[in-house]
Amino acid sequence: MKLTFYGAAGEVTGSKTLIEAGGRRILLDCGLIQGEGSDLRNRAPWAFDPKSIDAVIVTHAHLDHIGLLPRLVKDGYGGPVFATEPTREISHIMWEDEAKVRDEDTEAGIEPLFGQEEIDATYRLLRGANYGESVRVAPGFDVVFRDAGHVLGSAFVEMRVDGLTLVGSGDIGNDRVPILRDTEPMAEADAVILESTYGNRTHDGSEAGREDLLRRALIQTAERKAVLMIPAFSLERTQEILYELNGLVEGGAVPKMPIFLDSPLATSLLPIFKSHPECFDEQAKVLRAMGDDFFSFPGLKITHNYRNSLAIDKVKSPKVIIAGSGMMSDGRIMRHLGRYLQDSNNLLLVIGFQGQGTIGRQIVDGAEAVMIDGHTVPVRAEMRQIESFSAHGDRDKLLHWLKSSGRTPGHVFLNHGEPEAAESLAEGVRQTGEAGQVDVAMEGKEYEF
Ligand SMILES: [Zn+2]
DSSP states (O other): EEEEEESSSSSSSSEEEEEEEEEEEEEEEOOOOOSHHHHHHHHOOSSOGGOOOOOOEOOOOOOHHHTTTHHHHHOOOOSSSEEHHHHHHHHHHHHHHHHHHHHHHTTOOOOOHEEEEEEEHHHHHEEEEOOOOEEEETTTTTEEEOOHHHTOOOOOEEEEETTTTEEEEOOOOOOOOBBOOOOOOOOOEEEEEOOOTTTTOOOOOOOOHHHHHHHHHHHHHHHOHHHHHHOTTTTTTHHHHHHHHHHHTTTTSSOOOOEEEEHHHHHHHHHOOOOOOGGGGGGHHHHHHTTOOOTTOOTTTEEOOOHHHGGGGSSOSSSSESSSSSSOOOOOOOOHHEEEEEETTTTEEOOOOTTTTTTHHHHHHHHHHHETTTTTEEEOEEEEEOOOGGGSSOOHHHHHHHHTSOOOOOOOEEEOOOHHHHHHHHHHHHHHHHHHHEEEOOOOOOOOO
16 A cells, blocks of 8 residues: 655645555545645646546545645546535535635636636535445445544544555544534554644643633623634634533523624534534534524624624624634634734634644734734734634544554554644654554655555
8 A cells, every 4th residue: 555645744734645555546635735825836736647546535624625626626537526424515615615715816817726617516526425334435445434523524534445444534623522522433453644733732621611711701801891802713613612602691601792703604504514413412412402503592693794794893892703714814803803903902712723824823922913914913912722622632632542443553644733743743652652653744755555
């Protein structure tokens, strides 16, 4: 079996792994590279011929795992794309949203990476599978999707070919987050491709701590008559924040104030969440059975168009604004940051991973000012992080998950992590003896085992 990493090697975006085994060429994820300088890289010629691929498997619907699929199809791929059913449904919305963002390219006279035609063509290639079901993706190549507990529909995949089992972790979720089930145990595997986003970090805070931090932030926002900004990833983190707010508001634990969901993408994903209760954890299932729609509670206001978003400015504080993007690199949160970040009375709640080169990362690293839309904005609002909301498992979780199969894999490849995180996790895996051999994946390098 041969593996080649064409992305997410030494970085956290652009997941693309070519698996060659049993005379087949399978692509695991086909993600967009994000962050500074990514546009050129996303437009670079393919390192492999798209027409030579027999099947594509996608782990979940984040753009850094699915975002380049329509380009793959545009450039000649016409085979099947396998995913879980929620991932299939979410992908279409994610691509359309990305294409909308990239409309600016068209206006600037640059050919967009992909358009509606490619999105629709790619969607037609998607086949939705159930968790636990064995799916033949190519002759002699079987795959089972298991719940990764990362976002709705997320999976790690067990791939069986040539008498070997390879596990691709995709992104591994944090335990005890709202709505989702915890990550299923890993299968006995000969080799594992393991993400390492938080390979050098341990999240602070517990489940109870998370709710308490959120509750206190809301109470202080009310007391100070402040603005609480929550930049959130549109898929999963936003829905989880709504779930927690639903409990706090309906339980009377926080003062009444307007809570704006200013994220068209997150809003358009709500119906998909509601239509997949089979993916919920026990607590979310109980709430649903009791008739509680946890995406609806007193004070929640959803902005359906840009005019509604602008109108938030006129609403008196205290108020809460939940908006994307989660790393504060674009989206509606930028306008709110430009307006409210400079006031020391306000609060900024950071709940997710902040990648290198993003404004979110600058703020977390203590920047005194950031550039937003060409203007210097002083960072005076009080910033707090709630790591226990993170979408990714921390170092302990990743090591524990690796151990969960009960059999030490012969080979572990670490991808999807900045170099320090991946190296640190590699050291951890070596120390705990959880693999025969550990490699930090390098871009373009072939690994044979
Ligand atoms: Zn992800």
